[in-house]
Amino acid sequence: MKTFLAALTLSALGLAGTAEAQDGPFKNEIKARQGIMAYRALQLGVLGGMAKGEVAYDAAAAQKAADNLMATVTLDASMLWPKGSDNSANPASTALAAMWEEGSGIGDKAKAMMDAATALQAAAGSDLDTMKTALGPVGEACGGCHKAFRVSN
Numbered sequence: 650m651k652t653f654l655a656a657l658t659l660s661a662l663g664l665a666g667t668a669e670a671q672d673g674p675f676k677n678e679i680k681a682r683q684g685i686m687a688y689r690a691l692q693l694g695v696l697g698g699m700a701k702g703e704v705a706y707d708a709a710a711a712q713k714a715a716d717n718l719m720a721t722v723t724l725d726a727s728m729l730w731p732k733g734s735d736n737s738a739n740p741a742s743t744a745l746a747a748m749w750e751e752g753s754g755i756g757d758k759a760k761a762m763m764d765a766a767t768a769l770q771a772a773a774g775s776d777l778d779t780m781k782t783a784l785g786p787v788g789e790a791c792g793g794c795h796k797a798f799r800v801s802n
Contacts, residue, residue: 673738673739673740673741673742674733674734674738674739675731675733675734675739675742676739676741678728678729678730678731678734679729679734679739679741679742680741681726681729682726682729682730683741685721685724685726685729688717688721689718689721689791692714692715692717692718692721693714693718693784693787693788693791695710695711695713695714696711696714696715696718696769696773696780696784697784699711699777699780700777700780700781700784706776706777706780708773708774708775708776709774711773711774711780712770712773712774714773715766715769715770715772715773715774715780716770716773718766718769718770718787719766719767719769719770722762722763722766723763730744730748732749735748735749736800743799743800744798744799744800745797745798745799745800747797747798748797748798753797753798754797755794755798758790758793758794758797758798759794761786761789761790761793762787762790762791762794764786764790765783765786765787765789765790766787766790768783768786769783769784769786769787771783
């Protein structure tokens with residue numbers, strides 16, 4: 650547990666340092682959306698750990714993580730994604746300008762995430778196999794957006 654908390658603290662400090670390093674426009678919007686993504690990753694880490702067998706399945710913890718994920722998916726975060734907040738003018742942003750192009754399909758990708766998170770929320774507290782089945786589409790939805798609209802590492 651101490652190792653986990655230390656890693657979480659270091660990650661948070663790393664994100665804070667990234668936000669401070671931003672020298673382009675939309676600094677606050679980028680910082681906020683990166684925070685939401687980090688929080689989503691934390692919830693998915695809980696669920697993924699159970700799915701991989703790294704930690705024992707805990708229905709209450711799985712449900713809490715799925716509920717928290719759903720809370721972030723249902724936020725109206727549109728103000729955090731203004732056109733021009735991509736990485737071409739903002740070194741700390743990993744968003745590609747293609748996201749804002751006509752016909753990008755970003756709305757379809759957001760709907761896929763909403764649908765997948767909704768199904769995961771309904772399944773997470775049931776049992777391990779049901780949760781694992783519902784977790785796959787969430788990963789696909791995350792990847793669908795990140796592969797198309799995020800700078801590759």
